[in-house]
Each structure stands twice: as structure tokens, then as C-alpha cells.
Amino acid sequence: MNVFGHIEQRKKLILLRLKGVEKALERGCNPYLIELEATLKCELEVVLEQEESLWFQRARTKWIQMGDRNTTYFHASTLSRSRRNKIKMLQLPDGSWSNDHTILKGHAIDFFRTLLTSESRSSSIPSQSSVFYQYGSSTMQHVLADISKEEVRAILFGMDPLKALGVDGLHAAFYQKNWVKVGDFVFNVVRKFFNT
Known part of the structure; x- marks a missing residue:
């Protein structure tokens, strides 16, 4: 709200203004109205991108990619998930x-x-013996072996870029795009986790 304001109201206002300008242009050509129409179309494009981003984040799904503006679907999916997540009885x-x-x-x-x-x-x-599976020594050696930077990179790049936020609030896409800069840090954090 602080950055974008109320996106839906802004979109409705721009569409109403655009419709009024188009009606006025039907009556006669006016350079000011043509320039205003172009400006309003640019503003509408920005608002639609913000709306797309908002619903994309709220829907937490990977269906929308590269320009689809299916916000009606995402709005409905967000609302239905909200209804599903409630215990009523x-x-x-x-x-x-x-x-x-x-x-x-x-x-x-x-x-x-x-x-x-x-x-x-x-x-x-149940007793401990019935809960835990006993692994062979070769499997245990593999499990206890040190991890490699390539292994961490392969797992990180195998993640969906926008699927889940990390504890720091960043998507996997951040780490994937900035691997050259943050790869050593990420590897050291993962290695420290496994070692300690």
C-alpha cells in the first residue's frame, strides 16, 4: 500500500479517464488529447504490471510467466485457498x-x-528399534561425506525461482541470479549447518 497505493482504484480511474479521452477524440482530433491518451496508456501499463506482480505473489503459483495477465484466476485461487485453510466445524x-x-x-x-x-x-x-532403519556402512559414508559447492549449486538451481521465500525473505531467484557474488557465502552457510 505504501509503494503502489490502491492498485484496483488506480486502474479503474485510469480506465475511466482513457475512455473519456477516447470519446473526446471521436468527436475531433486534438494534439493535447492524443498526448494525454499516450500518457494514460503508459500509466495503465505500469498499473497492470503492478497488479500482475501483486496477484502473482499472492497466488504463490508458477502458472503465470512472461506477460500473461490472468489476474482473475489468481484472485479466485487466492480467495479459494483462504476459504480452504479455515476450519469451520x-x-x-x-x-x-x-x-x-x-x-x-x-x-x-x-x-x-x-x-x-x-x-x-x-x-x-514405539521402541527405537522399530522406528529407525539401519543403514549399511557405504550409505553412512555417503551421508557423512563433506558436501561440495557444486552439490549446493545444483540443488539451489534445481529450485523453482519464485516458489518459496527463504528465512531472509528472498526467493531462490535472487541466489540463482547472483550466484557469482553470493555462491561462496551460501556454500559456507550450508557447510556450517551440516558440520555443526
């Missing part, structure tokens, strides 16, 4: 369903309290 232990928020909150707290208490955890955790 829970089935209570007695088999009935409830959508009362206070009952749901209490039921969720009770469920996790029971799940995470030491008595319930100790009885539900």
Missing part, C-alpha cells in the same frame, strides 16, 4: 458436529493437551 468425541467457536477452541486445546502429555506420548511411541 469439528466432530466432537460424542460424534456430533459443532461450529461454535468457543466449543471448537476448548476441544482443540483438550485434544492437543491429551496428545502431548507425557502419559499419552510414552504409550504411543
